[in-house]
Amino acid sequence: MRLHDVCSAATATAAMTVVLVAGAPAAQARQCTPPPLPGKVVEVKLTDRASGPMGLTVTPAKVPGGTVSFRASNTGTLVHELVVLSLADGQAVGKQPVGSDARVSETGMLGEASRDCGGGEGDGIAPGSMGWVTLQLNPGRYELLCNFPGHYASGMHAPFEVTK
Template sequence: MVRSAALGLAAAVTMAGAAQAASTVQVSLWDKGADTPMTTGFAYGTPDLDMSKATMGITATPAAVKAGKITFKVKNSSKDTIQEMIMMYLVNPKDPLPYIAAENRVDEDKAGDKGEVSELDPGASGSLTVNLKPGKYVLICNFPGHFATGMWTEFTVKP
């Protein structure tokens, strides 16, 4: 009887621990090299994009996780460009992010910055742990010009 109760308690503790375990997402910030001319017109929300022509990008694996505590392990895979990763919640995923054309970057205050790993030197890594509710998010690099060259990816948080 005592052994049965102990096994039941151990199973409950294990299940509670699993429910609180953080998801981990590997994020790569990449570009095709400083010698490659930067393309434009690849901002989030632009219709009919051929992302294979983008000169910079972000890859998140997996691209969807369950709601709760999520750790993003970010690596700047570029050989010569400083990059960053900023997470933004998409209130309406069909709408483009607010953009400041004169500064060639997203308006982070209006877009709803949820956290970031900033200014990673080439080859450097960093991490961000956040508690996220279900919904659509976008990960971007907001250095001037990078977002419009394709440095963004959608990310989904499931219930």
């Protein structure tokens, strides 16, 4: 069971705080160095602060199509993940419907970085740590997001574009 599946929609923020305070293994900072990543490398900072908004910073925010590697660094205080979704024509970033579980649908997900100090899917990236994923992306518009309960609605999403 993934850490974020434990939290209910109504108590997502409180439950995540309790998990962090309780010192769950996934919440322990762990320094790691990713292997050389293929293609264009995109840096994504996953941020949350008690004094400011949650968010994702993406550098660069636009790359040519082909092999793209995302290196997701958790600079916040909570466990996070990076999910890559494609956007339909006319669909705006930050407008995905949020379900009763305080998450957006991951139908059509292209990939995610949620393994602490590793590539691909896992239980989340601990504060101070990183995860990564490499994808083949065609030209188009994408949304990068953290899909832990309540994080998307709190602003953890960003646009990403792949050009020809």
